[in-house]
Amino acid sequence: MTIKDIAAKCGVSVSTVSRVLNNQPYVKQDVRDKVMKVIEEEHFVPHEGAVSLAKTQEDSFGVIIRGINNPFFSEMVTVILQRGHEMGYSTYLHQIRSCDDEIGEAASLAKSRKLKGVILLGGNFDRTEEEIRQIDVPIVCCTFTNKFGVVPKEIFSSVSIDDEAAAYKAVSYLISEGHKKIAVVLPSVDDKSISELRYMGYCKAMKEAGLAVTDDLIIATGDYSMEEAYAGVKAALERKAKFTAIFGISDLIALASMKALSDAGYKIPGKCSVIGIDGIDMTSYFIPTLTTLVQPRDVIAQRAVEILIGAIEEPGEGTHEIVEAQLRIGESVKKI
Amino acid sequence: MTIKDIAAKCGVSVSTVSRVLNNQPYVKQDVRDKVMKVIEEEHFVPHEGAVSLAKTQEDSFGVIIRGINNPFFSEMVTVILQRGHEMGYSTYLHQIRSCDDEIGEAASLAKSRKLKGVILLGGNFDRTEEEIRQIDVPIVCCTFTNKFGVVPKEIFSSVSIDDEAAAYKAVSYLISEGHKKIAVVLPSVDDKSISELRYMGYCKAMKEAGLAVTDDLIIATGDYSMEEAYAGVKAALERKAKFTAIFGISDLIALASMKALSDAGYKIPGKCSVIGIDGIDMTSYFIPTLTTLVQPRDVIAQRAVEILIGAIEEPGEGTHEIVEAQLRIGESVKKI
DNA sequence: ATGAAAGCGCTAACAG
DNA sequence: CTGTTAGCGCTTTCAT
Numbered sequence: 001m002t003i004k005d006i007a008a009k010c011g012v013s014v015s016t017v018s019r020v021l022n023n024q025p026y027v028k029q030d031v032r033d034k035v036m037k038v039i040e041e042e043h044f045v046p047h048e049g050a051v052s053l054a055k056t057q058e059d060s061f062g063v064i065i066r067g068i069n070n071p072f073f074s075e076m077v078t079v080i081l082q083r084g085h086e087m088g089y090s091t092y093l094h095q096i097r098s099c100d101d102e103i104g105e106a107a108s109l110a111k112s113r114k115l116k117g118v119i120l121l122g123g124n125f126d127r128t129e130e131e132i133r134q135i136d137v138p139i140v141c142c143t144f145t146n147k148f149g150v151v152p153k154e155i156f157s158s159v160s161i162d163d164e165a166a167a168y169k170a171v172s173y174l175i176s177e178g179h180k181k182i183a184v185v186l187p188s189v190d191d192k193s194i195s196e197l198r199y200m201g202y203c204k205a206m207k208e209a210g211l212a213v214t215d216d217l218i219i220a221t222g223d224y225s226m227e228e229a230y231a232g233v234k235a236a237l238e239r240k241a242k243f244t245a246i247f248g249i250s251d252l253i254a255l256a257s258m259k260a261l262s263d264a265g266y267k268i269p270g271k272c273s274v275i276g277i278d279g280i281d282m283t284s285y286f287i288p289t290l291t292t293l294v295q296p297r298d299v300i301a302q303r304a305v306e307i308l309i310g311a312i313e314e315p316g317e318g319t320h321e322i323v324e325a326q327l328r329i330g331e332s333v334k335k336i
Numbered sequence: 337m338t339i340k341d342i343a344a345k346c347g348v349s350v351s352t353v354s355r356v357l358n359n360q361p362y363v364k365q366d367v368r369d370k371v372m373k374v375i376e377e378e379h380f381v382p383h384e385g386a387v388s389l390a391k392t393q394e395d396s397f398g399v400i401i402r403g404i405n406n407p408f409f410s411e412m413v414t415v416i417l418q419r420g421h422e423m424g425y426s427t428y429l430h431q432i433r434s435c436d437d438e439i440g441e442a443a444s445l446a447k448s449r450k451l452k453g454v455i456l457l458g459g460n461f462d463r464t465e466e467e468i469r470q471i472d473v474p475i476v477c478c479t480f481t482n483k484f485g486v487v488p489k490e491i492f493s494s495v496s497i498d499d500e501a502a503a504y505k506a507v508s509y510l511i512s513e514g515h516k517k518i519a520v521v522l523p524s525v526d527d528k529s530i531s532e533l534r535y536m537g538y539c540k541a542m543k544e545a546g547l548a549v550t551d552d553l554i555i556a557t558g559d560y561s562m563e564e565a566y567a568g569v570k571a572a573l574e575r576k577a578k579f580t581a582i583f584g585i586s587d588l589i590a591l592a593s594m595k596a597l598s599d600a601g602y603k604i605p606g607k608c609s610v611i612g613i614d615g616i617d618m619t620s621y622f623i624p625t626l627t628t629l630v631q632p633r634d635v636i637a638q639r640a641v642e643i644l645i646g647a648i649e650e651p652g653e654g655t656h657e658i659v660e661a662q663l664r665i666g667e668s669v670k671k672i
Numbered sequence: 673a674t675g676a677a678a679g680c681g682c683t684a685a686c687a688g
Numbered sequence: 689c690t691g692t693t694a695g696c697g698c699t700t701t702c703a704t
Contacts, residue, residue, distance in 0.1 A: 003698060012675085026674075045448045049385035049389040049696085054698040056680085056699080074405050077431070078431075095414075286622065340682095351684085361689095367690085389697060
């Protein structure tokens with residue numbers, strides 16, 4: 001079933017059918033009605049490929065998501081797709097594995113579908129300028145603002161929290177509650193990614209308070225998984241590491257840390273406090289509710305779309321917005 | 337940049353470039369190398385639309401997911417995409433909202449992209465035959481085997497647990513642990529969907545054990561959300577409903593129920609036991625770990641792909657596989 | 673207000 | 689082994 005068949009069935013030309021399909025003017029109402037009727041009867045749906053080939057240009061953007069399982073991302077995706085739709089853009093959701101190269105994927109997605117822009121969720125940004133330039137359309141990154149400065153900030157945009165500041169806030173809160181021995185659970189202290197930034201915030205807060213960051217307070221687990229976070233905290237407890245609070249650099253890590261503590265017989269927050277960052281929905285249902293720094297993900301998602309479309313419509317220098325992460329007090333931190 | 341430009345740059349014809357692109361034979365090795373080199377230098381990526389228009393047929397299928405936020409689905413998606421890739425199919429991930437019509441979406445997706453099949457994650461199947469037939473390619477449903485028999489089973493396939501049996505197992509387990517007053521938390525007792533099936537399993541187990549299913553044991557919340565489950569259990573406790581155990585018909589519902597119990601001062605499993613169904617990863621990190629009936633999601637995902645491809649390659653009657661849900665004992669159920 | 677016809681970028685015979 | 693050419697299904701001038 002093609003547009004041609006519909007045209008034949010209606011006794012009109014293909015251009016008329018095309019006009020109806022695209023809500024264009026210059027079609028008499030009764031003709032329009034008749035064509036619509038046949039289209040519905042036949043459950044006709046135009047072939048996307050043909051449309052995108054023929055259209056000189058189409059408003060569309062892609063969303064590259066690293067790990068659909070990450071609740072923080074998947075909670076954001078819905079908002080992004082919704083907002084894109086509202087603004088008249090068609091969207092492509094593309095999930096990649098953690099081992100994939102998001103820049104390469106974004107570049108080919110953009111080319112293979114003539115996308116006008118891409119939004120990147122996750123992935124580090126420790127890239128060369130040349131790599132980024134492979135993507136020849138505007139880019140908005142929702143998670144990392146290229147703090148390490150490898151890439152000139154003119155060639156991409158971003159909306160995100162200030163990871164270092166959020167971590168600083170989290171740890172400062174623990175300190176204000178009287179904690180001095182604060183462990184940090186993270187993938188790596190120098191991965192040029194979110195983990196490193198949040199670690200810097202941790203160090204800053206500790207240092208300002210005159211607290212020592214000793215080796216046994218650093219639980220580096222290699223990745224962002226809950227398994228490794230759990231194993232890391234468990235091992236730390238087994239080697240009798242001493243701390244009264246744990247800062248998990250993501251909610252998932254903080255939650256896994258809570259479980260490890262609990263399994264080792266530690267009451268939370270009685271014997272050890274825990275704080276995270278991200279504010280994923282699930283944290284509210286944990287026992288105890290996790291205290292965390294909430295990323296305003298609706299704002300991030302909305303602004304990402306708006307900035308992207310702005311950049312598409314009038315290309316410029318690349319804008320970088322920082323949104324504030326807010327402390328949400330749960331039940332996992334106790335004053336000591 | 338098109339295939340034509342590449343051809344010109346290499347001094348060959350477009351067909352030669354096309355052959356190289358598609359790994360076809362009959363291209364001299366040195367020509368192939370030269371073309372490949374130019375393709376890489378130019379970061380050339382063929383236009384998807386043109387390819388799918390020109391290709392007589394292409395191996396591809398779509399995955400329609402109702403709510404990317406649902407961990408049970410998103411955990412499965414990864415396996416499905418992976419398996420599809422291994423079997424040489426390209427895949428389309430399409431997320432829909434809970435208010436969308438998955439059958440209609442599947443039908444137009446299939447048509448607009450010439451898909452050879454679709455896998456449906458979520459959504460009830462209380463449809464007319466005519467609706468289903470709109471999808472003119474094989475369908476595999478991973479969550480619901482059309483128990484209510486509205487749709488002839490020849491026109492679609494499925495892989496899933498037996499929801500009623502799983503619920504029966506869960507409740508029987510509670511009963512074997514000495515529980516007699518067992519509440520059920522669910523969206524609805526008659527929504528012609530998973531909720532109703534699992535409710536039937538609950539009733540069966542209760543009845544066989546000679547236990548009464550009184551009204552105050554049924555906590556119907558209207559939807560699958562954690563919010564409503566939490567509110568429902570809270571309200572039940574406030575009106576002094578008496579039970580020693582809760583069966584949440586999904587893990588998310590069970591987890592929300594635990595939180596409501598905990599917030600009301602109930603120790604779990606000390607004062608009230610909780611069991612769920614699904615086996616999402618997160619349950620292992622809750623305190624206490626949720627006891628649940630695990631859906632073998634890797635098996636479901638893999639079989640779904642295999643059945644779909646089987647049906648694509650040699651159309652038949654529709655196959656319906658049932659996989660077993662396994663009890664995973666956590667810490668949320670206590671013998672009384 | 674409607675139709676005819678020229679592509680969009682690629683693949684797939686077919687010819688050589 | 690390589691090139692030529694006719695579409696794939698649609699949009700978009702340009703006529704009418």
